[in-house]
Amino acid sequence: MLYIYGQPTVFGNLVKHLLCIIAISAALPSPAQWDNDWIRPGKIWADDQGRPINAHGGGILYYQNTYYWFGEVKKGKTTRAAEVTSWEDYRVSAGGVSCYSSHDLTHWKYLGMALLPTTKDSSGDLDTSRVIERPKVIYNERTGQFVMWMHIDKYDYSFARAGVAVSNRPQGPYHYLGSVRPNGQMSRDMTLFQDDDGSAFLIYSSEDNQTMQACLLSDDYLKPTATFGRILVDANREAPAMFKFNHKYYLITSLCTGWDPNRALVASADSLLGPWTMDGDPCTGPDADSTYHAQSTFVIPVEGKENDFIFMADRWNKTDLQHSTYVWLPLHFEKGSPVITWKNVWKPE
Numbered sequence: 001m002l003y004i005y006g007q008p009t010v011f012g013n014l015v016k017h018l019l020c021i022i023a024i025s026a027a028l029p030s031p032a033q034w035d036n037d038w039i040r041p042g043k044i045w046a047d048d049q050g051r052p053i054n055a056h057g058g059g060i061l062y063y064q065n066t067y068y069w070f071g072e073v074k075k076g077k078t079t080r081a082a083e084v085t086s087w088e089d090y091r092v093s094a095g096g097v098s099c100y101s102s103h104d105l106t107h108w109k110y111l112g113m114a115l116l117p118t119t120k121d122s123s124g125d126l127d128t129s130r131v132i133e134r135p136k137v138i139y140n141e142r143t144g145q146f147v148m149w150m151h152i153d154k155y156d157y158s159f160a161r162a163g164v165a166v167s168n169r170p171q172g173p174y175h176y177l178g179s180v181r182p183n184g185q186m187s188r189d190m191t192l193f194q195d196d197d198g199s200a201f202l203i204y205s206s207e208d209n210q211t212m213q214a215c216l217l218s219d220d221y222l223k224p225t226a227t228f229g230r231i232l233v234d235a236n237r238e239a240p241a242m243f244k245f246n247h248k249y250y251l252i253t254s255l256c257t258g259w260d261p262n263r264a265l266v267a268s269a270d271s272l273l274g275p276w277t278m279d280g281d282p283c284t285g286p287d288a289d290s291t292y293h294a295q296s297t298f299v300i301p302v303e304g305k306e307n308d309f310i311f312m313a314d315r316w317n318k319t320d321l322q323h324s325t326y327v328w329l330p331l332h333f334e335k336g337s338p339v340i341t342w343k344n345v346w347k348p349e
């Protein structure tokens with residue numbers, strides 16, 4: 001604080017703010033120094049405008065030679081809900097869903113907000129006082145629509161529903177249709193999986209996070225059907241990321257420990273609705289036992305490369321969620337099993 005004759009002044013405050021801005025700018029690397037030519041797991045990742053990518057709990061859509069990254073916008077102060085005492089309910093206002101595009105999975109262009117949150121009605125699913133997490137998008141060839149599913153919740157996660165939105169363009173804007181509990185079942189951490197025959201599934205932590213379920217979606221992908229399976233029964237798993245290799249389904253998940261990291265496990269199955277078997281930890285190298293201090297969110301099949309996948313995870317900063325980062329690592333099959341390898345710096349070929 002600057003004082004003139006012992007009193008703080010408007011001029012003094014202005015100088016203080018300028019000094020503060022200069023100090024912060026000097027401490028942060030410039031966009032050029034961020035060097036978005038490479039993936040640096042766990043480090044700040046800049047978009048085409050030099051701003052940190054804000055797309056957490058994300059997923060990738062590949063459409064017409066372009067990758068689209070959708071994720072949760074986390075912005076503003078993290079607070080902890082005092083009423084919730086059984087677990088650490090750290091949260092930021094629901095920020096909606098952002099969208100970025102890329103041709104090489106390294107340089108990402110910001111395309112704007114795919115789904116905006118709302119502010120006027122606290123009973124609305126998309127209200128900033130609620131929870132909008134883990135958005136995933138798939139394209140429906142029959143309807144020509146892009147369909148987004150996401151986890152919709154109340155601040156204390158008691159709502160446990162899956163929300164759905166549609167758009168005619170990959171980047172949106174998406175029109176929100178509402179939320180459901182598929183077949184009356186709870187739905188929290190979720191993902192989407194589109195199979196080779198065009199059928200699509202919603203995969204979600206259910207039964208109070210004890211059991212994961214997979215539910216076949218209707219032909220237009222907008223509704224759950226009555227066909228569903230209990231896939232990881234009493235396993236207490238969340239953060240699902242599903243992929244397919246050699247006609248087999250794989251599902252990487254985490255244990256339910258809130259924003260804190262834990263060991264990832266992969267399960268596999270010949271049929272998506274089960275039975276599934278737990279195969280062990282796909283991560284190797286340093287910090288594999290905490291999934292490199294991160295939590296799974298998606299596995300990207302690299303186009304044109306049969307045995308090249310990218311494991312996408314979030315390194316949550318639970319007391320300052322907007323400064324959470326991303327851990328993207330190569331995933332390959334070795335001797336019939338998926339293996340994730342740590343890299344400080346890398347890029348997909």
Ligand code: GAL
Nearest residue numbers: 057133189238239257258259
């Ligand atoms: C995690 C979950 C995150 C978020 C968080 C809230 O377990 O994977 O997506 O919901 O809990 O505490």
